[in-house]
Amino acid sequence: MDTFLARGFTYFDTAYTYHGYHAEETMRKALVERHPRGSFQLATKLPLRDFKDSEDIERIFSEQLTNCGVDFFDYYLLHNMGYNVYEKCRKYGAFDFVVKKKAEGRIKVVGMSFHDTPELLDEILAKYGSGLDFVQLQINYIDWEQPNVQARRCLEIANKYNKPVIVMEPCKGGTLINLPKEAEELMKAYNPAASAASWALRFAANQQGVFLVLSGMNSIEQVEDNTSFMGDFVPLNAEENAIIKQVTATINEKTAVQCTACEYCTHGCPKNIPIPQYFALYNSIMRTTGSFSSQMVYYNNIAINHRKASECINCKQFEQACPQHRPITEHLADVVEKFEKNSILPTRK
Structure with a gap:
């Protein structure tokens, strides 16, 4: 975290449910208690599967402020929105809740992380888009045209409503790091020094409407690599885009279960x-x-x-x-x- 901040990056993402419901507390100890509040941006999320009713939403939000040791969240998201929780959110006023907390100054920027069909995204943004400042979408080159994710179509819907996009799963839970040998060789032949992560992150950052790309990093080497090419971002050229299409085809032939290990x-x-x-x-x-x-x-x-x-x-x-x-x-x-x-x-x- 210190290296990440020192290299000019400030956005930190966590959630109520991550790591057995202890991620927010760890974020407090590793980041909030060690750095000035104005030196970073902290994002967390309302667990849509966990709350029971409107009162429970308030309870969880208060608990999150305590967990993280902050008075407000820079970014706050409705977490993992989809058909399975949409009606529950409407019934108990989850959309109105985040808007209210923003008005109270407890949230600076409101959004939702979305994992479902473009049609549902269109419906939600048509009804509740006025209260949402951004959308967080799963975007990576392997899911770009996958019928179960439809990353390209979801991005088009977000752009239709002029909602800035944060990208999650740019490396698809490590799937785009541990590549089949044939795919890795295609990338190395073009640029031997570029990591597999750099191809995936640059693809995500290259898309229209994207203003931020999240990357899960669990070693200092990964932090150093990611910040090296994202700090001075260079868009993909035509030849690199063509290679990514070849890599996509190779991975699709080799990957039996498209799982990101989100648990x-x-x-x-x-x-x-x-x-x-x-x-x-x-x-x-x-x-x-x-x-x-x-x-x-x-x-x-x-x-x-x-x-x-x-x-x-x-x-x-x-x-x-x-x-x-x-x-x-x-x-x-x-x-x-x-x-x-x-x-x-x-x-x-």
């Missing part, structure tokens, strides 16, 4: 199945020649202290919470086929 599907899973971990292992196998190698060992180790994929009861109650709109139970069946049939799993403790 929304695991919140409240009645069987405590570590779904993203299993999907990551499945993708690792499918990107190779099909050899289990060490992936089977990882699966067996995870299954010792968690439920196996085969223990899914097909309830589908959390598929609606998936930002990628994946058929989770169907993918889990694929995991079972690959990892459990004809294999010996250890006994869970």
Whole structure:
């Protein structure tokens, strides 16, 4: 965080539910208590799946101010908006709530993070757009034309209503960092020094209406790399855009399950199945020649202290919470086929 600030970047994103509901407190300790309030911009989000009613929204907001150790939020978002929570937000006045808090000076800029269809985005912005200053969208080159995300169409809707856009998932949860060998070679042949992250972040920042790109960084090396090319941003040229199209085609051929490991599907899973971990292992196998190698060992180790994929009861109650709109139970069946049939799993403790 110190390096990020020292290099001229000021925006920090967190949320009520992140890291087992402890992310905001950690942000307070790592950032707020160590730097002047005017030296950074802090964003957090109202958990739309968590609140029970209008009074609960107020309670959570007050708790968030305490968690973060601030008197106001620079940016505040309705978190993970979609069909599964839209009616709940209308019923309990979530849209009116954030507008009220902005009027009180508790929020400087109001927005929403959105994971659903362009049609719903159009409906929401038509009805509530006057109270929203921006929209946060999942935009990356692999999801640009994907029918389950429709990044390009959602961006077009935001531009239609003149809503500035913050980009989330520019690297799609690491999918666009750990590339298939063929895809990585295409990029390295053009620019050996450029990281895979630089291609993904520059693609996102290159789009019309985008004013900010979020990037999850978990090492000082990643901070140094990202700030090096975003501090002096250079738009993609025609040749680079052509390479990205080739890379997209290669990745689509190799990636079986488009999962970003957000873990929304695991919140409240009645069987405590570590779904993203299993999907990551499945993708690792499918990107190779099909050899289990060490992936089977990882699966067996995870299954010792968690439920196996085969223990899914097909309830589908959390598929609606998936930002990628994946058929989770169907993918889990694929995991079972690959990892459990004809294999010996250890006994869970």
